[in-house]
Amino acid sequence: MVTENQCSCEQAQEEELYGKLQEVIKEHKGKPKELIMALHKAQNLFGYLPRKVQEMVAEGLNVSLSEVYGVITFYNFFSTAPQGRNNVKVCLGTACYVRGGQALLKKAEKELGIKADETTEDRRYSLGIVRCIGACGLAPAMLINDDVYGRVKTTKMMEIIKKYE
Amino acid sequence: MIKAKINNVDVEVPEGTSILWAARKANFTIPTLCSHPDLVPGGQCGICVVEIEGIPGLKRACMTPLGEGWKVHTHTARLMEIRRQLVELILSYHDTDCLTCIKNNNCELQALAATLGINTVEWHSLEERLPIDRSSAAIVRDPNKCILCGRCTQVCSNMQTVNALAVNHRGYSTVITAAFDMGLGNSVCINCGQCVVHCPVGALYENSHIEKVWDAIHDPDKFVVVQEAPAVRVMLGEEFGMEPGTLVTGKMYAALRRIGFDAVLDTNFSADLTIIEEGTELVSRLKTGKNLPLITSCSPGWIKFMETFFHDMIPHMSTAKSPQQMFGALAKTYFAEQRGIAPEKIVSVSIMPCTAKKFECQRPEMRASGFQDVDFVLTTREIGRMLREAGIDLNEMPDEKADSLLGEYTGAATIFGTTGGVMEAALRSAYFLVAGRELESVDIAPVRGLKGIKEAEIDIDGLKVKVAVAHSGGQARRLMEKVQDQLRNEGKSEYHFIEVMACPGGCVGGGGQSWGSNMAKRARRGESLYAEDRSLQHRRSHENPSIKVLYEKFLGKPNSEKSHTLLHTHYYKRSTVDGDIIAEQ
DSSP: OSSSSOOOOHHHHHHHHHHHHHHHHHHHHTOOGGHHHHHHHHHHHHHHHHHHHHHHHHHTTOOHHHHHHHHHHHHHTOOSSOOEEEEEEEEEEEHHHHHHHHHHHHHHHHHHOTTTEEEOOSEEEEEEEEESSOOOOOOOOOTTTTTEOOSOOOHHHHHHHHTOO | EEEEEETTTTEEOOOOOOOOHHHHTTTTTOSSSSSOOTTOOOOOOOEEEEETTEEEEETTTTOOOOOOOOOSEEEHHHHHHHHHHHHHHHHHTSSSOOGTTTTTTHHHHHHOOOOOOOOOOOOOOOOOOOOOOOOOOOOOOOOGOOOOOOOHHHHIIISSSOOOOESSOOOGOOESGGGGOOOOSSSSSOOHHHHHHHHHSSTTTOOOOOOHHHHHHHHHHHHEEEEOOOGGGGGGGGGTOOOTOOOOHHHHHHHHHHOOOOOEHHHHHHHHHHHHHHHHHHHHHHHHOOOOOEEEOHHHHHHHHHHHHHHGGGGGBOOOOOOOHHHHHHIIIIIHHHHHHGGGGEEEEEEEEEEEHHHTTTTTTTTTTTSSSSSSSEEHHHHHHHHHTTTOOGGOOOOOOSSSSSOOHHHHHHHGGGHHHHHHHEEEEEEHHHHHHOOOOOOOOOOSSSEEEEEEEEEETTEEEEEEEEEEEHHHHHHHHHHHHHHHHHOOOOSSEEESSSSSSSSGTTTTSSSSOHHHHHHHHHHHHHHHHHSSSSSSSSHHHHHHHHHIIIIOOOOOOHHHHHHHHOOOBBOOTOBBOOOOO
């Protein structure tokens, strides 16, 4: 599972982003009700919500760090760990679940060596769960980045995943 | 007024009364779990649901105001089945080893399960045990016992405005913890323990020093001294079935002697001392007009709150230590000297209504004697447990006196334990120090009582001194923001002197009080302290004979160099993110 340790070039890129974050915070300054919007924009900038970003948003919007962390951990969409280059999402909505979505997830976890909501060490893949992308007729379905795959067989799943660098 | 029927019994209540309270009036106690008389109902547990004829579904009695003409039923077969299922579900993910749980016999979930006659739990969830958070010097959090009632987050966020705890994640993973699971001890938690005293189960409790104190008592080489806070003498009785507010000073000394403490002294002595030192400080600030308002510093919960959220007020804080810490410094110097005991053999224990004192005693600067000034702190609950374990019943104790040197006190000291008490005590002595004569009417009513922020104006020889008293973190925040505004906009504040206590009600409402407390009990304890004050011969701190001896023989005079080294302290700025000390640049 990837940790927050970063290489120096990544760190330099992030420094730039903090400037843009300040502008986001300015827009929502002192408006605690706009917390989720601000966090959404922050995540769009960084790809995830590192601790420092959470602290800055908390201070800027006059919301306690506890509340920010509580909101972030509640919503599936917010991530506290950097995302991989490829986002693999297995659907576990009703139709997909009934048609073996769980087995796909288990296999992906085993083969990639990570659990759902985690990212591989080499940052190639992030694994996650979605609930119904509306492709029920193609159950069990899987998303990789913006590509939808239907009627995925456990035997063929890794082939599909490995196509993504 | 609303007229309705509850279980076919007529009841009439003011409009807005919840069904829960209306049922009480009709002599029915609807079972509850997350409800607490001092908190806003949140409807988390759903145990108090009732049926109302003509209204579909079930309503939570705690949150639903009684309607005109309603016919409410509180224990139909359906409701009873539902309540049992709800409790069984809670028990299915609860660590049910009651026998070894700290809340055994004091647990609201245990009581509810017994009331509802639960004898089997059909569902068994296979969750892994979560680690217990022992990062804090004062408070332990066991998430395996948590029933997610949310009382702790409500008090921490709304009442105390500290926001150390929040509900995180969701579904089966829901857990109440500090952000990033950093542990309470690494967070902005001020150690006030209000979460502890509101928790219905064994998920929050004090970090116990009982074993260490037993070790010291049983060690023939150690001389163990004990001090007890003013509030303890009106709270300890509750641990033994007495009415809240029963004054047990003499019995308390007897019990402590019998359990094995070598010297039974009293924090009230050093409370008087605090008044002399702080009163002198007030007088000097009134003269120079600098750094007003002076703000009291005996509540360690308030100190950490101030250091974290209002550290620009540090110059206003009194540099006087709390009575507990002043005592600690003297026990291993003055007391040791006078009694001819080697200070390294002295173990200094305090009995407090407080959990934050456990944090305070291990603050690195609290070593004025050359040793840790106060070694261990026991809450009222902990000493209750120790006495019971030793087979001592407070009810059966004779009335005894405290030992000399650090045991004598005035009425001004004893009222420290209730909100407004420190202020009143300080004014009684400040008056004398400024005017050179006594304040005739020592009872200063405007600073008494449970109002969140109290104000008064005292005429001290022509000088109008304006004071304010705040209790609980939320009220302290309001008052400090007002003072900050005044200082920023007008260059000065209307107030000369402010008392702040971190806990609602003052120390009688502290984190160490007996389980099952509420504001009504806190009020009764406070009243009892004022009654003891009225009963004592000396009611002004500067009249304490033992204090006069202390200055003559040892300290010299108030704010002398020796007093400063032993009895005064300094503060730190802390981060609002995690309460860590911000290193001075």
